[in-house]
Amino acid sequence: MQFHQNVKGGYVRGERYRVESGEQGQPVLAPLRGGPKKPLPHGAPERFEVYREERLGLAVGDRVRFCLGGTALDGKRRISNGRIDEVAGFDRAGNVRLKSGLVVAKDYGHLDYGFVITSQTAQGKDAPKAIAAMGAQSLPAINAKQLYVTASRGKEDVTLYVDDKAAVRRAIHSAGRQLSATEMVKEQRASPQQAPSRQAHPRRPAPKTIGHATWREAVIDRARQWWRRRGSSVVRGAAKRAGFRPPATGHQPTPQLGRI
Numbered sequence: 001m002q003f004h005q006n007v008k009g010g011y012v013r014g015e016r017y018r019v020e021s022g023e024q025g026q027p028v029l030a031p032l033r034g035g036p037k038k039p040l041p042h043g044a045p046e047r048f049e050v051y052r053e054e055r056l057g058l059a060v061g062d063r064v065r066f067c068l069g070g071t072a073l074d075g076k077r078r079i080s081n082g083r084i085d086e087v088a089g090f091d092r093a094g095n096v097r098l099k100s101g102l103v104v105a106k107d108y109g110h111l112d113y114g115f116v117i118t119s120q121t122a123q124g125k126d127a128p129k130a131i132a133a134m135g136a137q138s139l140p141a142i143n144a145k146q147l148y149v150t151a152s153r154g155k156e157d158v159t160l161y162v163d164d165k166a167a168v169r170r171a172i173h174s175a176g177r178q179l180s181a182t183e184m185v186k187e188q189r190a191s192p193q194q195a196p197s198r199q200a201h202p203r204r205p206a207p208k209t210i211g212h213a214t215w216r217e218a219v220i221d222r223a224r225q226w227w228r229r230r231g232s233s234v235v236r237g238a239a240k241r242a243g244f245r246p247p248a249t250g251h252q253p254t255p256q257l258g259r260i
Contacts, residue, residue: 001029002109005047008037016109017186018053032107056111058096062087068178073103082121084114119150130154133161142171178217 002016005094013245020037028037041048047226060065069081073095079102082093094106104111117125119132130153134142162168 001048003048005040005044007044007047011048043054048140051109056113060087060089064098064160065095065112065117067112068110068112068253070108073105077102079104084117084125087174095202119146122148122153126153126155128154128156128215130158131161132158135161139167140169142168143174144172147172179183205251 003011003013006013009192011211016032017038018032019027019040020030022037027040029040030037063084063086066081066083066085071077072079078092085102087096088099089176091096091097091103095109096104096106096108098104103119130150134150148161
């Protein structure tokens, strides 16, 4: 397994471990580069990936494909995911020397043969002749878009090998539209037999709108009401600050507001 994010407890991004059985049968992690064993961080499963360990025999001239990006043995040159290269030889330690000049550690791990690649991996790559195998096991991934990508990889010629021509033809008629999780659930539930019937609901009355003239009258009326409540006290406060005393029996006249 390999961590792609740091985890509390001394687990560093990029470190790789081999899962082993502990004394009481619980899984423990043994670092591939050596060191003390560590417990499995059950609380952070989203921060590591688990792989099946296999041996890959290589010889000079073999084409290899990188299944995960990383760095070369010198720690400087970057290796992109999906890169295809050719084995040029090996050094005394068993590390792989590639035709491009890169030297990859013998325990890099994320390597596979590059003689055959998937249609998605082939995007952006081309060759004089392309050969595609479209068997029954690949039917769920076959559609019109996938066929276009596959057929357009060959500059001069393309050959398709199928084991069920009729099934492949039906699959190619699919547009290959990618659905979201919500759309997939809706398509599974909304079948002709299970489609819910639409019920007519009474329409809600439209909200009342106020015309331009009515709106102006409402504003004027609200201003008059505010002045009746607060106008007298405001005027008396201003007169008091100015040193003016109104008559004891007098009344403050209410101003007449015109239309806006």
